[in-house]
Amino acid sequence: MKRTARGIFASLALLPSLALLPASPAAAQAAQPAAAPQPVAAQPAAAQHVPLPDMEMVARALGVECSHCHVRRRNGEPEVVATTGKPKLEIAKEMIVMTRDLNATIQAASGKSATEATRVECITCHRGVAIPKQLSEIILRTVLDNGGAAAAEQYRELRERYYGRASYDFSEAELLRTAQRLLDRRPDDAIALLELNLEYNPSSAASYAAIAYAFTRKRDPVSAIMNLEKALELNPNDGFARGRLEQLKDDLSRSRR
Numbered sequence: 001m002k003r004t005a006r007g008i009f010a011s012l013a014l015l016p017s018l019a020l021l022p023a024s025p026a027a028a029q030a031a032q033p034a035a036a037p038q039p040v041a042a043q044p045a046a047a048q049h050v051p052l053p054d055m056e057m058v059a060r061a062l063g064v065e066c067s068h069c070h071v072r073r074r075n076g077e078p079e080v081v082a083t084t085g086k087p088k089l090e091i092a093k094e095m096i097v098m099t100r101d102l103n104a105t106i107q108a109a110s111g112k113s114a115t116e117a118t119r120v121e122c123i124t125c126h127r128g129v130a131i132p133k134q135l136s137e138i139i140l141r142t143v144l145d146n147g148g149a150a151a152a153e154q155y156r157e158l159r160e161r162y163y164g165r166a167s168y169d170f171s172e173a174e175l176l177r178t179a180q181r182l183l184d185r186r187p188d189d190a191i192a193l194l195e196l197n198l199e200y201n202p203s204s205a206a207s208y209a210a211i212a213y214a215f216t217r218k219r220d221p222v223s224a225i226m227n228l229e230k231a232l233e234l235n236p237n238d239g240f241a242r243g244r245l246e247q248l249k250d251d252l253s254r255s256r257r
């Protein structure tokens with residue numbers, strides 16, 4: 001149920017309470033000479049009014065449509081609620097207050113003036129997604145719930161959709177970090193993520209070294225050796241991998257004797 005910005009303005013405008021609202025942030029700033037938004041901390045403490053952020057900016061920051069938070073209330077449609085049952089509009093309202101408070105703290109902590117201090121906006125955390133999380137956290141959760149293959153599929157989907165934006169870190173390090181947390185307990189899932197990493201970063205020596213480690217956990221020294229050799233081919237300066245390789249070869253030849 002997508003709705004254009006204009007559509008929602010039209011429907012919201014039917015609400016009696018609405019007439020004043022869009023104008024009020026502007027009214028709050030009318031006394032100020034500059035067009036730049038005035039930080040809330042500069043207002044008297046008694047002022048309860050929190051200026052609404054620009055709604056187009058809010059929607060873009062979360063990567064959502066207006067209808068993510070707003071519904072056409074005149075039809076008696078139910079509110080848009082989060083998985084917890086809490087209305088998204090309520091969450092957003094509290095987020096607006098939180099963002100204002102963060103900016104007041106940042107200004108005080110940095111000792112900078114209102115215009116000098118860097119402002120936190122919705123996008124600072126949200127970066128184009130409704131529930132901002134680090135990619136490594138998302139992937140780890142999926143591995144634990146549904147396994148490495150499902151996580152790899154999710155990674156591909158997210159990469160397809162968000163690559164080149166600021167939403168997620170698609171660098172080699174992020175998958176590597178997630179895989180490293182799984183090496184000991186879930187070596188197969190770790191290998192799935194590391195192979196995925198190699199698909200996008202074919203010269204990731206660290207991925208080969210980590211795969212080698214996973215294979216030692218699986219008591220498969222032959223595969224471990226192959227992967228360590230590959231890691232060293234890509235990064236001959238990895239002394240740790242070299243030591244590991246010699247040790248594994250030693251162990252292997254001794255066990256075959």
Ligand code: HEC
Pocket residue numbers: 005006008009012018021022052055056058059062064065066067068069070088089090092093096
């Ligand atoms: C992330 C949630 C969110 C999104 C997305 C969002 N809004 Fe809002 N909007 C709010 C909140 C919160 C308020 C303040 C409501 C209040 O104080 O009762 C608000 C207020 C408004 C108001 C003032 C009237 C009112 O209901 O209080 C208008 C008009 C409005 N939004 C339009 C839009 C439009 C148009 C879009 C899409 C471009 C949009 N909004 C996207 C959360 C959102």
Ligand code: HEC
Pocket residue numbers: 053058069082083088089091092095096099120121122123124125126130131132
């Ligand atoms: C300091 C970081 C931070 C800032 C700034 C921030 N948010 Fe959030 N917001 C979060 C986090 C984290 C979540 C996810 C919470 C969860 O559900 O786990 C979230 C969740 C939300 C949700 C619920 C999304 C959903 O679909 O369930 C809304 C709505 C929202 N934020 C609106 C806003 C708006 C509007 C602003 C700007 C006025 C804003 N946030 C600024 C951190 C932030």
